[in-house]
Amino acid sequence: MTGLHRAYLLLYNVILAAGWASIGWAAVREYNHSGHVKHLFRATEKSLFIFQTAALLEVFNAAVGFVKSSTQNSWGYVLILAAWTVTEVIRYTYYAFNQLNMTPFILTYLRYTLFIVLYPMGVTGELICITKALPVVHSSKLYSWGLPNTWNLSFDYYYVLIGIIPLYVIYFPQLYSHMFRQRKKVLSPRSVDKESKNR
């Protein structure tokens, strides 16, 4: 495990811990405020969704971790680390502040602006890592089960990865422009005024 990898995991876990704590605090506040558990889901669902998504990150960590040196020492991994740490720190801090209804505008601005560079950076990094992982997955038959077997089904992780690559390319324009639309909606002068009026 490289020093960079350990630092990433430390940061990741500190943030996630803080995040989960904020969900817990929001839940307690809601209960104290309303006296019953009816609205807990509504109060915490957005954060919960975020942290469920973060669970997927864990899977990626594990999957990439298996493939060790060739991907971890690649520029792809550096790109992923940089893009994800910056994005996720800002994103989780943003949601934490939202729970407390005191989000500073600079945070909102960064969350809806940095993606312009970080998203393509992250996608490039992930594609590099997948490509580098391919020969290792193929030779080690990682996550693959073949025929014959009693259930007459086979699975080959190698081909799944190959299949994922074009999906990244196909869906990138849609997702990227969706984020621009979100940015326009959130950072437009009308909604900014609404936000400051709400304080």
Add this chain to the structure above:
Amino acid sequence: MGLSVEVEDARSGRIIANVDRLQSHATIADVKARIAEKHSKYYVERISLRLDKKGKSLKDNEQLQNLGIDGKLYFKDLGPQIGWSTVFLAEYAGPLFIYLLFYIRPEIIYGAGAADKPMDQVVKYAAACHSFHYAKRLLETIFVHRFSNSTMPIRNLFKNCTYYWGFAAFMAYFINHPLYTAPSAQQTKFALIAFLICEFGNFSIHILLKNLRPPGTRDRKIPMPDANPMTLLYHFVSCPNYTYEVGAWISFGIMTQCLAVMIFMFCGLAQMTIWAQGKHRRYKSEFKAYPRGRTAIIPYII
């Protein structure tokens, strides 16, 4: 001077048409026809008219004078449309060909000499069952079903064909594989019988539903068991045709002992459950005397 209606595009606010000189008993269909006359791009099946911008689509046979529309309707373009029959025929014909393509064990898929390797009896039954299932669907589309709507958005054609054709290839690949492992002959026999019973059950329900609606009408009646004992399932569920369909695929999966079939069955079950629940809700709200105790698709469960 007759009724007149201003038709505004719900999205852009542009006035699509000012339809005037309508008869007092004019319907939504008449307004749509006039819009299509003015803009040939918007054939009637593509038009949705509502009372508010985000409201529900009004039915073609609704009379304007009964709607209280205040001289204004909102328009939405449903996009290029394609006939239901067309979609059904395309999505069902594909699996018929695709499965048989794998059945002959082409070298390009299974490697050299695959076609000469021994083939289990159950693999032949499976090809027959799968082909029978889709041939039956094609014939039902042509001779049995009466569709409520005439068209659907054209993107559905691509979505549906990908689903049916993709899963046909997925199942066919494994069942016809030279390394396929057959289950016991007894398991094959019982599952085959169950499959045929479910196919017949599904067909029985389709016939009952066809007879429920006289030709050319859009009648809606509560479906009840008829002389065919397979229709007794109506005592338990609102959509026994879906119940039998799920049963057929479970049987096919047990007969072939192939997990790929079970995956396909689960996807179909999920979609049919959503459709069945919608139908069940509509039956309950439309008919005061709708039998309680029926569930949507699985007796007692959902």
